[in-house]
Amino acid sequence: MDLHFQFDWQAAIASLPYLLKGVPYTLLISFGGLAIGFVIGMLFGLMRIAPSRWLRYPAVFYIEVFRGTPVLVQVLFIFYGLPTLLGGPIPAITAGIAAIALNAGAYISEIVRGGVQSIERGQREAGLSLGLSATQTFQYIIWPQALRRMIPALGNQGIVSIKDTSLFSVIGVGELVRQGQVYIAQTFTALEVYFMIALLYLAITLSLSMALSLLERKGLVG
Amino acid sequence: MNDDKQIQRDAPPIVRLDKVNKHFGELHVMRDIDLSVAPGEVVVIIGASGSGKSTLIRCVNGLEPFQSGRIEVDGKTLAPHGASGKSLQAVRTEVGMVFQQFNLFPHLSIRDNVTLAPRKVRGWSRRQANTTAERLLERVGISDQADKYPSQLSGGQQQRVALARALAMEPRLMLFDEPTSALDPEMIGEVLDAMRELAKDGMTMMIVTHEMGFAREVADRVVFVHGGEIVEQGTPEAVFDDPQNERTRAFLSRVLKH
Numbered sequence: 010m011d012l013h014f015q016f017d018w019q020a021a022i023a024s025l026p027y028l029l030k031g032v033p034y035t036l037l038i039s040f041g042g043l044a045i046g047f048v049i050g051m052l053f054g055l056m057r058i059a060p061s062r063w064l065r066y067p068a069v070f071y072i073e074v075f076r077g078t079p080v081l082v083q084v085l086f087i088f089y090g091l092p093t094l095l096g097g098p099i100p101a102i103t104a105g106i107a108a109i110a111l112n113a114g115a116y117i118s119e120i121v122r123g124g125v126q127s128i129e130r131g132q133r134e135a136g137l138s139l140g141l142s143a144t145q146t147f148q149y150i151i152w153p154q155a156l157r158r159m160i161p162a163l164g165n166q167g168i169v170s171i172k173d174t175s176l177f178s179v180i181g182v183g184e185l186v187r188q189g190q191v192y193i194a195q196t197f198t199a200l201e202v203y204f205m206i207a208l209l210y211l212a213i214t215l216s217l218s219m220a221l222s223l224l225e226r227k228g229l230v231g
Numbered sequence: 232m233n234d235d236k237q238i239q240r241d242a243p244p245i246v247r248l249d250k251v252n253k254h255f256g257e258l259h260v261m262r263d264i265d266l267s268v269a270p271g272e273v274v275v276i277i278g279a280s281g282s283g284k285s286t287l288i289r290c291v292n293g294l295e296p297f298q299s300g301r302i303e304v305d306g307k308t309l310a311p312h313g314a315s316g317k318s319l320q321a322v323r324t325e326v327g328m329v330f331q332q333f334n335l336f337p338h339l340s341i342r343d344n345v346t347l348a349p350r351k352v353r354g355w356s357r358r359q360a361n362t363t364a365e366r367l368l369e370r371v372g373i374s375d376q377a378d379k380y381p382s383q384l385s386g387g388q389q390q391r392v393a394l395a396r397a398l399a400m401e402p403r404l405m406l407f408d409e410p411t412s413a414l415d416p417e418m419i420g421e422v423l424d425a426m427r428e429l430a431k432d433g434m435t436m437m438i439v440t441h442e443m444g445f446a447r448e449v450a451d452r453v454v455f456v457h458g459g460e461i462v463e464q465g466t467p468e469a470v471f472d473d474p475q476n477e478r479t480r481a482f483l484s485r486v487l488k489h
Contacts, residue, residue: 134294135334135393139348139400140324143316149347153338 021201024192028205031188035213038102038184039171042109046170047163049110050117057122068118075115081176084108088180105177105184113170120162124155157225164221168214175210185209237433238451239270243306245404245435246291251300253286253459260286261297262459268404273436275446275467278456279482284439287456288406291437292326293319305403324352327397331409333389335381335396341368342377345396353400360399367395371425387418391425398429405429407438443486447471455479 056068075083088104099107128151136146178187189206193199244267253261260283268274276284289295290302293309302309304322336344345367346360355363368374371391373384381389390410397405407426411419423445430436430449440446446453446467453470455463455478463476471487474480 129332129334131330131332131334132336135328135330135336138292138294138323138326138328138406139396140320140352141348142320145351149351150336154336157338 016204017198017201020196020198021205024189024196024198024202024205027192028185028188028202028209031183031185032209032213034102034182034184035171035174038105038109038174038177038182039167041106042174043113043167043170045106045110046113046117046166049114050121053114053118054121054125057118058125072115072118075111076119080108080112080173081179083112084177084180101177101180101182104180105174105182108177109170109173112173113166116166116169117163120159120166121155123162124159125151127158128154160221160225164218167217167221171214171217172210238272242270244268244303245270245305246437247301247303248287248290249301249303251290251297251302253283253290253295253297260459261290264300264459264461266454266461268435268437270403270435271433273430273434273438273449273451274454275438275440275450275452276454276456277440277443277446277482282456283459284456285408288408288437288439291404291406292323292328294328324400325403326406327400327402327404328406328408329390329393329397329410331412333381333386333393333413335389335393337381339380340377341373341379341381341384341392344381344392345377345399348396349399363399364395367398368392370398370428371395372421385418386414387421390414390418390422394422394425394429404435404437407436407440409439409441411440411442441486443471443483455482457482 053068053071056064057072059065059068084104084107087107088099088101091104092098132150132154133146136150137143141149174182174184175186177184178190181187185206189202193202196202246266246268248264248266251261251264252259264287266274266287276287278284286295290297290309291304297311299311301311305325307318307322309319309322336347339347342361342364345364346355346357349355349360349363350357364377365374368377371394373388373391373395376384376388381392384392394410410426411422414422419442423442426436426438426445427449438446438450448467450467452464453467454461455470455474455476457478463470463474463479470479471483474483
């Protein structure tokens with residue numbers, strides 16, 4: 010066997026059309042999951058700072074459970090475990106989206122909490138003293154400012170979640186890594202293919218961070 | 232002092248505090264406070280830091296809850312232990328407040344800072360609110376800046392915008408919580424001028440300030456607070472020139488020296 014191994018650019022480029030088929034699944038799972046996760050995060054983040062303990066405690070419970078367990082275990086639990094409870098299979102993509110949503114939702118809850126709590130008390134007082142209701146004060150004054158401060162942390166979470174979807178190859182979702190593994194099984198070009206997979210992840214995450222920094226600079230949020 | 236305006240002493244008071252007590256934990260910050268403010272009256276509250284004077288006016292619009300007693304504002308009652316949302320909101324709609332730190336909304340333009348509450352609370356159209364905002368901004372000397380954001384203005388300008396923002400709700404009463412304490416010295420005058428105009432126009436005002444010269448000039452009544460109690464009150468002449476209480480004398484000799 011020839012131990013002199015060279016990086017074969019042609020093999021790398023040849024794998025590209027096949028790998029690209031995985032990109033839509035990666036994007037669907039990560040952005041679908043993040044969108045739902047954002048809604049979850051907003052809800053539980055606000056519950057987390059509510060005066061009532063009946064709202065606060067469930068939020069703390071949810072956040073601790075989903076931050077404190079690996080996303081891989083979460084998706085395995087949803088895909089292989091939950092069907093026994095539900096009595097029917099869960100599609101792999103659905104399981105993946107759910108896992109990202111629940112996992113990112115826990116982190117985003119904390120981001121939301123931090124963002125809202127970072128707004129000076131005087132802002133709320135000014136809103137209330139003008140006769141705005143607590144809800145209006147939150148809607149027009151606190152939330153827009155908090156959201157803007159949350160962008161960097163949300164961007165971080167987005168990147169983490171996009172990369173987390175690579176774990177879902179284990180449940181057979183045809184995302185990037187899974188596509189690569191199938192391709193490697195046929196061609197034995199692991200070096201080139203994993204390199205290309207890494208590049209594609211980088212392209213996705215870099216686009217996201219560039220979009221967010223643009224958003225941040227232009228102050229388009231709020 | 233304010234001969235060109237009318238204090239309606241016969242009318243029911245706009246603000247009435249009746250044996251109001253407030254504790255911060257162990258600290259008794261308001262002790263049996265009784266205080267009435269007549270329509271058109273300008274009451275200046277003075278006292279050392281920590282005497283409870285800011286707490287007092289923050290109770291009037293419910294930013295601070297109190298433990299016992301009764302506060303009536305414009306005919307609406309604030310109960311101890313935090314009034315309910317609706318009645319509190321009703322009071323706040325009629326009471327404007329200017330804060331030490333301005334508390335302008337940094338994400339909104341100057342125009343939107345002023346028009347937000349009239350539009351959302353009073354239900355004014357954008358056009359109506361904008362017209363009012365223009366008039367008020369001109370009145371406080373901030374014309375042609377409506378499209379800027381708060382951070383683009385000086386401290387004195389920001390505080391005058393905060394005043395316009397409060398006035399846009401057409402309040403019956405204005406509260407001022409040390410409005411010039413966070414300002415550079417050269418900007419204090421412009422804010423006091425705007426407040427002086429407002430007093431002249433007959434606005435009912437409760438002002439917490441360390442500006443004794445301003446208090447003497449604008450106040451119809453000066454209230455001296457010490458240790459959570461109203462120790463002395465009267466006309467500016469009476470309180471400043473002939474204080475009866477020893478604590479008042481001690482306080483004034485400290486602040487008037489320099």
